[in-house]
Structure formats: structure tokens, C-alpha cells
Amino acid sequence: MRMPNHLxxxxxxATIALATAPAAxxxxxxxxxxxxxxxxxxxxxxxxxxxIVGSAMGCSVNENGQKISSLGSGRYFxxxxxxxxxxxxxxxxxxxxxxxxxxxxxxxxxxxKIKMGIMAGRPDLAPSTQEAFVKAGTDRLVDADDMGxxxxxxxxxxxxxxxxxxxxxxxxx
Amino acid sequence: xxxxxxxxxIAQVSVGAGGSAIVSLDRQATTATSSVxxxxxxxxxxxxxxPVSLVVDSALGSAISKxxxxxxxxxxxxxxxxxxxxxxAGIKGTGEVVWAKRAGGSGAAGELVLAARTxxxxxxxxxxxxxxxxxxxKDAIGxxxxxxxxxxxxxxxxxxxxxxxxxxxxVYPAGSSAAAKLAEAFVIDDGASAPAAAxxxxxxxxxxxxxxPASPTVSSPAAKDAVRQPTTD
Numbered sequence: 385m386r387m388p389n390h391l392x393x394x395x396x397x398a399t400i401a402l403a404t405a406p407a408a409x410x411x412x413x414x415x416x417x418x419x420x421x422x423x424x425x426x427x428x429x430x431x432x433x434x435x436i437v438g439s440a441m442g443c444s445v446n447e448n449g450q451k452i453s454s455l456g457s458g459r460y461f462x463x464x465x466x467x468x469x470x471x472x473x474x475x476x477x478x479x480x481x482x483x484x485x486x487x488x489x490x491x492x493x494x495x496x497k498i499k500m501g502i503m504a505g506r507p508d509l510a511p512s513t514q515e516a517f518v519k520a521g522t523d524r525l526v527d528a529d530d531m532g533x534x535x536x537x538x539x540x541x542x543x544x545x546x547x548x549x550x551x552x553x554x555x556x557x
Numbered sequence: 558x559x560x561x562x563x564x565x566x567i568a569q570v571s572v573g574a575g576g577s578a579i580v581s582l583d584r585q586a587t588t589a590t591s592s593v594x595x596x597x598x599x600x601x602x603x604x605x606x607x608p609v610s611l612v613v614d615s616a617l618g619s620a621i622s623k624x625x626x627x628x629x630x631x632x633x634x635x636x637x638x639x640x641x642x643x644x645x646a647g648i649k650g651t652g653e654v655v656w657a658k659r660a661g662g663s664g665a666a667g668e669l670v671l672a673a674r675t676x677x678x679x680x681x682x683x684x685x686x687x688x689x690x691x692x693x694x695k696d697a698i699g700x701x702x703x704x705x706x707x708x709x710x711x712x713x714x715x716x717x718x719x720x721x722x723x724x725x726x727x728v729y730p731a732g733s734s735a736a737a738k739l740a741e742a743f744v745i746d747d748g749a750s751a752p753a754a755a756x757x758x759x760x761x762x763x764x765x766x767x768x769x770p771a772s773p774t775v776s777s778p779a780a781k782d783a784v785r786q787p788t789t790d
Contacts, residue, residue, distance in 0.1 A: 392641055427703060464569075469655055469672075482656060483656035484670060484691065485655045485670060485672040489688075510693045511656075511670055
């Protein structure tokens with residue numbers, strides 16, 4: 385049976401909206417608190433938006449061939465590391481790399497997107513900003529058992545402890 | 558132009574301001590700073606983390622720059638301590654392209670990460686950090702997702718068009734301004750010797766003692782350079 389033109393148009397529009405919209409509204413979520421890195425260290429917040437496209441794909445972040453953490457759709461993790469140049473890779477059907485200059489006592493942001501591939505989506509790692517992280521509305525930490533074995537990714541309890549510690553030492557504004 | 562107190566180094570400590578849905582507690586993530594005085598042994602020095610304004614001298618971009626490439630820059634505004642210009646505007650320096658990746662297929666955008674390394678002050682190198690230029694072009698991944706979603710409902714073979722769509726490269730034109738910070742305190746002199754700044758700036762005058770009244774600041778022509786923002790093509 386042939387589908388009426390207007391019905392197929394509505395169906396396609398709805399599919400596009402569903403596929404490209406974030407999974408939830410950022411404005412309705414609780415504030416995400418990023419604690420400062422330990423003194424003398426820098427940190428990078430790796431995050432991924434919660435779009436439905438590519439949500440089944442993994443986006444594991446690696447350094448020097450060692451996995452630091454998985455990064456599922458709508459998740460983020462905080463990597464504490466030494467200042468200097470660091471090169472991170474994400475890999476599935478194809479590999480993508482990003483190098484960042486980590487600065488002591490500062491936080492940087494990197495975002496993983498899943499772009500179109502032949503057999504499966506391809507992760508794309510790119511520099512980002514705090515503003516983009518806020519706009520993305522990503523608010524779920526990666527689960528502890530999805531982190532490692534490479535060092536540096538803060539487990540949820542470590543993030544909570546760091547936030548608590550910084551709240552007691554940071555003067556309120 | 559940067560105005561700093563003399564006599565002691567002012568360690569600048571800042572607390573990041575929170576966004577609507579995120580609170581960043583970085584020690585020095587923003588330019589909103591509160592000053593904390595710490596004693597310094599140097600007579601006249603510029604403290605670590607002092608913000609500096611730079612201008613990139615050559616065009617850089619995700620498609621035209623190479624990772625590891627060294628580029629030239631210069632100090633846009635002089636650094637003035639207690640009314641005395643210690644570091645003149647215009648001194649040359651270098652930066653490094655930490656990462657450059659041109660835009661690619663499937664909507665991937667170009668990426669460019671820059672770092673300021675040093676300023677050359679009469680043969681002495683002032684180490685820099687925190688240039689914070691990590692820019693990415695506009696990607697087309699969302700567009701391709703939309704095409705694919707539409708194609709899935711109408712004509713699946715059309716989704717192959719997504720491979721041919723590239724993102725945009727990012728361009729950082731010559732003359733672009735960038736902020737950075739001193740990586741470590743830079744000692745002009747120990748308070749007893751003649752200031753090196755005088756030799757570099759061509760002035761024969763000796764800096765007044767720290768208790769002297771602040772002299773009027775001099776605007777740098779370089780500070781009036783047009784500020785250009787990175788663009789995507």
C-alpha cells in the first residue's frame with residue numbers, strides 16, 4: 385500500500401527531530417559541578433551529547449594505547465593529568481585523535497561526536513568549551529566500572545569528594 | 558595595558574564563575590580575579606599568571622598549519638608595574654601549533670589548538686602559558702544525521718551523500734589577538750641593578766622606587782591593533 389505524501393513528510397520530519405534533538409532539556413537538570421584539579425595538575429572534561437544518533441556507539445578515550453574511560457551517549461568524565469601536551473584517541477571503525485595543551489590548575493573541555501561511517505558510526509573528538517558543555521546539558525558521569533585501566537579518570541566518589549573539598553575551601557561569591 | 562602593584566608580587570587567584578547549569582571551581586579559569594598578596598624576594602618582578610595580551614603575526618588555520626609548527630607573535634600591550642613600563646609592547650615571541658587537523662568527510666570540522674611559548678625580552682625568555690586557543694570549525698554532523706534520518710524514511714540510498722559533506726575549516730588570521738599568562742614570575746631586577754627594561758625600551762631613565770607615585774600609563778599603539786576573531790570558512 386502506498387503511503388500518502390503528507391504522511392511520509394510528517395514521518396520524516398518527526399524522525400529527523402527525534403534523531404537530532406538532545407535526549408533531554410538541559411534547563412531542567414541539576415547543576416553539574418566541576419571541581420578544580422588538584423594543585424599543580426590540569427584536567428580535561430570529556431563529554432558526549434545525548435543525541436539518539438550513534439547512541440549505541442562507544443567512544444572510548446585512550447592515551448598511549450591505554451583506555452582511560454568509555455564515554456557513552458550523554459555522559460562525561462573528568463581526566464586529571466599532568467600539564468603539557470597530551471594526545472588522545474577515540475577508535476571504532478576509524479581512529480580520531482586530538483592533542484591538547486593541559487595547563488596546571490585549569491580545566492579544558494573535549495567533546496566526542498559520532499559521525500557517519502560505513503558499517504558503524506565513527507567517533508570524532510574535538511576541542512570544546514565550558515559554554516558548549518553547559519549547552520549540551522550532559523550531566524551524567526561515566527560509571528566507575530567503565531573507567532580505566534588507564535589512570536586519571538575521576539571515579540564518581542572522587543568527583544564528589546573533590547567537589548566537597550573545593551566547596552569548603554572556595555569562598556562563596 | 559596591565560597595571561600591577563610593585564614591591565610585592567601579586568599572586569592572582571581567581572574563582573571561576575558558574576554558568577546556568579555548571580559551576581566551575583577552577584583556580585584561574587576566568588579573567589575575573591581577586592588579588593592575594595604574597596611576599597616576593599625580587600625587587601621588581603612580574604608575578605606568575607599575570608595576564609598578557611598577544612597578537613599572532615601570521616595566519617594559522619586547521620587547513621594551512623601543521624601540528625608542531627612554531628609561529629611568531631608579539632606582545633600587544635606593555636606590562637606596567639606601578640606606573641613604570643617594565644615590558645614594552647611589541648616584543649617578539651613564539652607559539653606552537655599543538656594540534657591542527659583539516660576538516661574531513663562525514664561532516665568532521667577542522668580543529669586548531671595553539672599554545673603561547675615564550676616572549677623574548679632582550680635575549681631573556683619569558684615563559685608563557687594558558688593561551689586558550691582551541692577552536693573548531695562548524696561541523697556538518699548534525700546536517701548529515703538529519704539527511705540520514707530523512708533518507709531512512711524515504712530513500713535509504715541517499716544517505717551515502719553524507720560521506721561527501723565536509724565540515725568547515727577554522728582560520729585564525731594574522732593579527733588575531735589572544736590572551737595568555739606568564740608561566741612563572743619574571744624578575745626584571747633585584748632592586749639594586751639597573752632595570753633591563755630601560756635598555757630594551759630605549760629609555761635611559763631609572764625606575765623610581767616602589768614608593769614613588771605611579772606615573773601615567775602610556776598607551777601602546779599595538780594595543781590599538783584591530784582585534785580579529787577566528788573565523789570559519
